[in-house]
Amino acid sequence: MNGSGPSYPLASLYVGDLHSDVTEAMLYQKFSPAGPIMSIRVCRDIITRRSLGYAYINFQQPADAECALDTMNYDILKGRPIRIMWSQRDPGLRKSGVGNIFIKNMDDSIDNKALYDTFSAFGNILSCKVVCDEKGSKGYGFVHFDTQEAANRAINTMNGMLLNDRKVFVGHFKSRKDREQEFGTKALKFTNIYIKNFGEDYTEDNLKFVFSEFGRTLSVCVMKDERGRSRGFGFVNYANHEDAQKAVEEMNGKELNGKFLYVGRAQKRLERQGELKRRFDQIKLDRIQRYQGVNLYVKNLDDSIDDDRLRKEFSPYGTITSAKVMTDGSLSKGFGFVCFSSPEEATKAVTEMNGRIIATKPLYVALAQRREERKAILTNKYMQRLATLRMANPIIDSYHQQSYYMTVPPASTRPMYEHNTVSNVRSAPRWTGQPPRAQGPYLTQYVSGSTPRRASSIATVRQASTQAPRIACSSQKTNNIGTQTACGRADLSGMSRSSHFKYPSAVVSAPVMEQPMHVQSTEPLPASILATAPLVDQKQLFGERLYPLIHALHPKLAGKITGMLLEIDNSELLHILESPESLHSKVDEAIAVLQAHHVKVGSPKK
Incomplete structure (x- = not known):
């Protein structure tokens, strides 16, 4: 970075191009040598909780953030070079295009770091990126300076220069809208036309003879297959735009050799695909607007109801434009659609027909919704329910926020949760009328019998081979086999939360005898069994299979590590069981x- 960094109110960095497995703990290990960190957040999908590939790191001091930016940009993390820049909360600067330049015709060997080093001499760089696909560099990239003057200097100096023996183009960045407008203006002056559907018998001489009557042609080409036969389409390039335009107007749709020709302006594949996409999107939008408020979704249909019966049942409420029962071959899927001519008729049909018994089943009738709308409504309901649970009991918010946000508070020490906030463990056995399931030496604890309590689930665990009694609070119930509660948390000294893992709890007071250990299961975990098991039992199933695998790697820490891995989502746990590398x-x-925790608290490793 050239000179001192820009002055920002917060020492916040944006870290992009992250591998999907990068967590807050890994970022803390990477960036903590630069200086004290206030918080780290890996941004994730609100539903799947998968990483979106970027994160924000807030340092206590701007100088530390600048040090990290200067020394760690494009370092390799999980096999990928990370891209660091100052966090720009206001998108106005990015969207304005001020100071943004475009570079193309680059050699494949030029990566993000090489591009950054090349252009950093012209000013402070906010963002620098070489566009890549799965094969590597695509030969172009972008550099965003903090001032327009720096961008102008870079363009005047570097445009037409050789980079790794290739002459590069450097110019001002143009938005897609501007490029499309510019391209549209050029397209109006076309000279190359595309002809198809003239048959396999037509040669280039035949095609030239037909189309040369509209003006002087520069080239005529008939596309052929590997055997040299005509594929039925080709191109004609005229010397003047007016001649090409006249040929399109005269020959498009004309019959030639018993077939109707298509003649139009020649387009690149991407342009043609974009045009078709816009056309189909417009057709889809028109169809949505046409059926908005008049199309009904009807489910719980009896198998005997067909299209005619469905239309007959709904016809008293207005004019029906279509009625369709969805089928799988000849069998009804149990739902269908009825479309009326006006919203008033559709509303009346919903009011009258919803819940009415037709044949042997009560119908469910509602306005039809697109998949995107239905997904958005369900997501909104889910978030509202989650917000209500958070307000009622903040401890329940373990899967959706605290597990993915790591804060590093000042050096003051305090337990994460007070002893009296921990709910008692269920006293009823998990499987009624069945022998107890094999238990491992990892610990699980649950809130309200269904939601895993992850924030306080990992307590100090002894080795599996030593059947010593556990240490737990005397006020807690331990009726469930293999469960244990803890009175307090260890002093984490600024590392109280991480992406997937929670730190071990402190050893606590009064002893309680434990049931003997059982051998863990090494059988595969079928998805059908996992899907039918309650949430509280799914983690148990995973733990029984994870523990022997981890014990083979780290016998002394197997219990702790197993409990920490159980904090991860079930989909990732399935992948871990199937992939030794993961x-x-x-x-x-x-x-x-x-190790980071033990260094912080100054206690010896167990």
């Missing part, structure tokens, strides 16, 4: 978190 990676992350 298991090793997650175990290494857990070891790193434990």
Whole structure:
């Protein structure tokens, strides 16, 4: 970075191009040497909780953030170079295009760091990126300076220069809208036309003879297959735009050799695909607007109801434009659609027909919704319900926020949760009328019998081979086999939360005898069994299979690491069980978190 960095009110960095497995704990390990960190957040999908590939890191001091930007930009993390820049909360600067330049015709060997080093001499760079696909560089990129003057200097100096023996073009960035307008103006002056559907018998000489009557042609080409036969389409390039325009107007739709020709302006594939996409999107939008408020969704249909019966039942409420029962071959799927001519008729049909018994079943009738609308409504309901649960009991918010946001508070020490806030464990056995399921030496604890309590689930665990009694609070119930509660949390000294893992709890007071250990299950975990098991039992199933695998790698820490891995979503746990590489990676992350914790608290490793 050239000179001192820009002055921002917060020492906040944006870290992009992250691998999907990068967590807050890994970013803390990476960036903490630069200086004290206030918070780290990996941005994730609101539903799947998958990483979106970027994160925000807030330092306590701007100088530390600038140090990280200067020394760690484009470092390799999880096999990928990370891209760091100052966090721009206001998108106005990015969208304005001020100071943004475009570079193309670059050599494939030029990566983000090389591009950054090349252009950093002209001013402070806010963002620098080489556009890549799965094969590597696509030969172009962008550099965004903090001032327009710096961008102008870069353009005047670098445009037409050789970079790795290739002459590059450097110019001002243009938005897609501006490029489309510019291209549209050029397209109006076309000279190359596309002809198809003239048959396999027509040669280039035949085509030239037909189309040369409209003006002087520069080239005529008939596309052929590998055997040299005509594929029935080709191109004619005229010397003047007026001649090409006249040929399109005269020959498009004309019959030639018993077939009707298509003649139009020649287009590149991407342009043609974009035009077709816009056309289909417009048709889709028109159809949505046409059926808005008049199309009804009807489900719970009896198998005997067909299109005619459906139309007959709804016809008293207005004019029906279409009625369709969805089928799988000849069998009804149990739902269908009825479209009326006006919203008033559709509303009346919903009021009258919803809940009415037709044949043997009561119907469900409602206005039809597009998939996107239905998904948005369900997401909104889910978030509202989640917000209500958070207000009622903040401890329940363990899967959706605290597990993915790591804050690093000042050095003051306090337990994460007070002892009296921890709910008692269920006293009823998990499987009524069945022998107890094999338990492992990892710990689980639940809130209200269904939601895993992750914030306080990991307590100090002894080795599996030593059947010593556990240490727990005397006020807690431990009726469930293999469960344990803890009175307090260890002093994390500024590392109280992480992306997937929670730190081990402190050892606490009064002893309680424990049931003997059982051998863990090594059988595969079928998805059908997992899907039918309650949420509280799913983690148990995962734990029974994870523990022996982890015990083979780290016998002394197997219990702690297993409990930490159980904090991860079930979909990732399935992947871990199936992939030894992923298991090793997650175990290494857990070891790193434990080591960082022990360094902070100054206690010896167990």
